[in-house]
Amino acid sequence: MEQAIRISCNRRNLKVVRDFVGEYLAGQQLSEVLVNQLILAVDEVVANFIIHANAENEKQFLDVRVTVLNREFGFEIEDGNSSTYSPGSYQEPDLREFVRVGKKGGVGMMLVNRIMDRVEYSTVGEHTICRLYKTLT
Amino acid sequence: MKITQHATDTTLTLALNGELDASSSVLLDTELSKPEILRTQKVLIDCQQLNYISSAGLGVFISHLQTFQDANVKLVFFNMQEKVRNVFEILGLDSLMTIVPSEADAAAV
Numbered sequence: 001m002e003q004a005i006r007i008s009c010n011r012r013n014l015k016v017v018r019d020f021v022g023e024y025l026a027g028q029q030l031s032e033v034l035v036n037q038l039i040l041a042v043d044e045v046v047a048n049f050i051i052h053a054n055a056e057n058e059k060q061f062l063d064v065r066v067t068v069l070n071r072e073f074g075f076e077i078e079d080g081n082s083s084t085y086s087p088g089s090y091q092e093p094d095l096r097e098f099v100r101v102g103k104k105g106g107v108g109m110m111l112v113n114r115i116m117d118r119v120e121y122s123t124v125g126e127h128t129i130c131r132l133y134k135t136l137t
Numbered sequence: 138m139k140i141t142q143h144a145t146d147t148t149l150t151l152a153l154n155g156e157l158d159a160s161s162s163v164l165l166d167t168e169l170s171k172p173e174i175l176r177t178q179k180v181l182i183d184c185q186q187l188n189y190i191s192s193a194g195l196g197v198f199i200s201h202l203q204t205f206q207d208a209n210v211k212l213v214f215f216n217m218q219e220k221v222r223n224v225f226e227i228l229g230l231d232s233l234m235t236i237v238p239s240e241a242d243a244a245a246v
Contacts (some may be wrong), residue, residue: 011158011159011160012160014158014159014160014191015156015158015160018156018158018189032219032220033219033220033223035220036189036220036221036223036224037223037224037227039189040189040191040224043158043191044191044192047158047159047191047192047193050159051159095199095228095229095230095233096233098199099199099202099203099233100203101203102199102200102201102202102203102204103196103199103200104166104196104197104199104200105192105193105196106196107192107195107196107199107228108191108192108193110192110228111191111192111224111227111228114227114228115227
């Protein structure tokens with residue numbers, strides 16, 4: 001079963017997405033910690049799309065879709081903007097260096113990659129889609 | 138996100154209530170950026186009512202940690218919910234920051 005939501009690119013809508021994902025997962029008999037992890041992974045990707053890909057332009061929108069099939073949870077975040085966006089190749093940051101220099105950002109995708117089994121960015125037409133997958137036994 | 142403050146001569150306690158994300162983390166950053174905070178000995182973060190933290194919230198703490206350490210200000214988290222502590226653990230931040238179970242433990246640090 002798939003459920004979907006469309007939001008405008010305003011960071012206040014992060015809460016809307018978290019509630020949407022949380023309500024979907026509420027019926028899946030998952031632990032509170034695991035539900036929080038999955039919500040967090042989606043939240044981080046959506047925040048990147050809102051802030052970095054769309055510069056918080058409220059005229060732009062994102063589509064968020066959630067599916068579960070054979071205990072594989074899939075989350076799809078599609079950028080409604082026609083510009084392509086990708087965070088580039090992922091490298092694990094050095095957190096001690098972040099602390100030393102007082103770096104404020106840069107750990108979001110670290111969380112996403114450590115939580116999810118697969119993180120895939122692709123371009124369909126003119127739209128960028130991020131797909132997140134996690135299989136639970 | 139609501140932040141309640143309680144200060145003594147040596148300690149500033151910030152009780153966080155709500156969700157700390159890319160939208161609300163600016164408020165916390167403003168509080169931790171105040172110059173007078175570096176004149177205290179300890180900053181205690183009461184996480185009992187903190188229901189969620191994202192990388193934006195973690196980033197605020199990461200960005201101030203070195204400044205606090207350089208000023209000999211201890212940053213201590215207590216009353217943290219399991220799901221919130223788990224987010225710190227995913228990144229290994231629980232080994233870089235001081236997280237204790239209770240307010241009494243935080244006072245003893």
